[in-house]
Amino acid sequence: MTNTRIVKKEENNENDHEHENEHEHEHENEHENENEDEDYPFLSNQIILRNHLLSKWTMIKPFCIQMYQVSNIYILWFLLHFFSAHLYTRYCVPSDLNGFFLAPFYIASPHCKALRWINHKGGDTIDSMWIVLGTWLCSKCIFK
Numbered sequence: 001m002t003n004t005r006i007v008k009k010e011e012n013n014e015n016d017h018e019h020e021n022e023h024e025h026e027h028e029n030e031h032e033n034e035n036e037d038e039d040y041p042f043l044s045n046q047i048i049l050r051n052h053l054l055s056k057w058t059m060i061k062p063f064c065i066q067m068y069q070v071s072n073i074y075i076l077w078f079l080l081h082f083f084s085a086h087l088y089t090r091y092c093v094p095s096d097l098n099g100f101f102l103a104p105f106y107i108a109s110p111h112c113k114a115l116r117w118i119n120h121k122g123g124d125t126i127d128s129m130w131i132v133l134g135t136w137l138c139s140k141c142i143f144k
Helices: 002-039 044-091 097-107 110-142
Strands: none
Touching: 044 110
């Protein structure tokens, strides 16, 4: 019987010691958390800023999607205009003396006509793009 009492007493002492260690560890964690808040006050500012930006993004996101959808056709026309102008000068109007004499024949060829059409229509489309963009921006400013 005495042996079992001693074993139980030892177990109780171990449990009490573990329990005390847990409490000490919890108190250390509380002090660490307090020190973290004092050491890094900018973290709360970053969280506030992040939440603010996320709320703004939810307002801006539909506008960005709409602008992307509308601008695709204009980006395509801009690229077509740019490359057709460079291809036309390279293949339809060569810059040497030989190109000077052959230009009347090149200009009448189908690929040069197509490049000239793309260049002309691309320029018209880019002009109308600026008119549409300016009108839209003015309407946003006036009807705000």
